[in-house]
Amino acid sequence: MMTIEDVYRKFDEIGCCSFATPDGHGGVEARIAHFFAYDDEGLYLRTMDVKPFYRQLKESGRLAVCGERTEAKVVFDEDNLPLFKPGYQMRVSGEVRELSMAEVEAKAAHDRNFNVAVHDIAKYPETRVLVLHRFHGELYDYDYAMARRDHKLYRERFAFGGDTFEEPGLRITDSCIACGTCLEGCSFKAIVPGEPYAILGERCDECGNCYHVCPAGAVEGKGR
Ligand code: SF4
Ligand code: SF4
Known part of the structure; x- marks a missing residue:
């Protein structure tokens, strides 16, 4: 069963992911961002208060994130079909809330991952820190050519902060x-x-x- 550390590490290995929010007008917008820390309360991100991203997070309280880690895909087999290298996708979706400066400083006192947030806030006071605190998600680990195991797919769903999820599969x-x-x-x-x-x-x-x-x-x- 995946822990919140596992989820963070998987996203961290991917690096930058797509962060999507409702735009407040019936649509949705996405941008590239990353989580910079995790703890028992959730996954942490930061942005600036003038950005639409921040406004949308505050107005909707909702965030969906996904990303993929894989090797180059443009390889073709003898039938001229694309040969997918092993890799994985991660996705989470849930609720966010903003942290106060005092909360960020308290976390930085025992987790150096938060130092970057303290530093950013000191240098750019418009920096805002938020946490994805109630969410569900999925790890989708694929090996379509079965190079590393005898089946193509391993997927695992999870939830944190009181959220729920539906088990995968028909x-x-x-x-x-x-x-x-x-x-x-x-x-x-x-x-x-x-x-x-x-x-x-x-x-x-x-x-x-x-x-x-x-x-x-x-x-x-x-x-x-
Ligand atoms: S939907 Fe049915 S056929 Fe497709 S992977 Fe699942 S069990 Fe197999
Ligand atoms: S009845 Fe349907 S589910 Fe059962 S073995 Fe046949 S195809 Fe599969």
């Missing part, structure tokens, strides 16, 4: 007649034979092949 119901059709169509090795058959959610890409080929209508789609 689900097979008791309507399954154990015909095996879905097993043949799943290149993710996510389906386990049985009565009924079952889906390993952490391997399931939610591609929908099994849903569409099942003659018994036994595969449930996703609610959200």
Whole structure:
């Protein structure tokens, strides 16, 4: 199970990610940013009070972040199809709140990652520090060529600060007649034979092949 440190480290390895907010007019805007620290209260970011990003964070209280770490993708196989190198994607979505200067200083007293925020605030008083404190997310770790393991995908969902999440993967119901059709169509090795058959959610890409080929209508789609 992923800890908040794991989540931070994964984002830190990626470096800069896409930070998206509602724009207040029915749309959404994204920009490149990064988390600079974490602790038990959440993931920390900073911005300037004159930026639309800050206004949108304050008005909506919402933030979604995603990023990807992988090797160069422009490699083609013998069939002239792109060969994806192993890598992973991270995404989180949730609620933010602003920290006071006193809170930032208190954290800097025992975590040097916050020194940069103290420094920025001293040099640029318009600096604002916020924390993503209630959120859910997913690690999507792929190895489509199965170079490092015998299946393509490992995904894990998580939540912090009282948020909730839905487990990954489609689900097979008791309507399954154990015909095996879905097993043949799943290149993710996510389906386990049985009565009924079952889906390993952490391997399931939610591609929908099994849903569409099942003659018994036994595969449930996703609610959200
Ligand atoms: S295709 Fe449908 S009925 Fe057949 S094994 Fe898969 S889930 Fe069961
Ligand atoms: S949705 Fe796709 S990856 Fe998931 S079990 Fe069905 S065929 Fe496999």
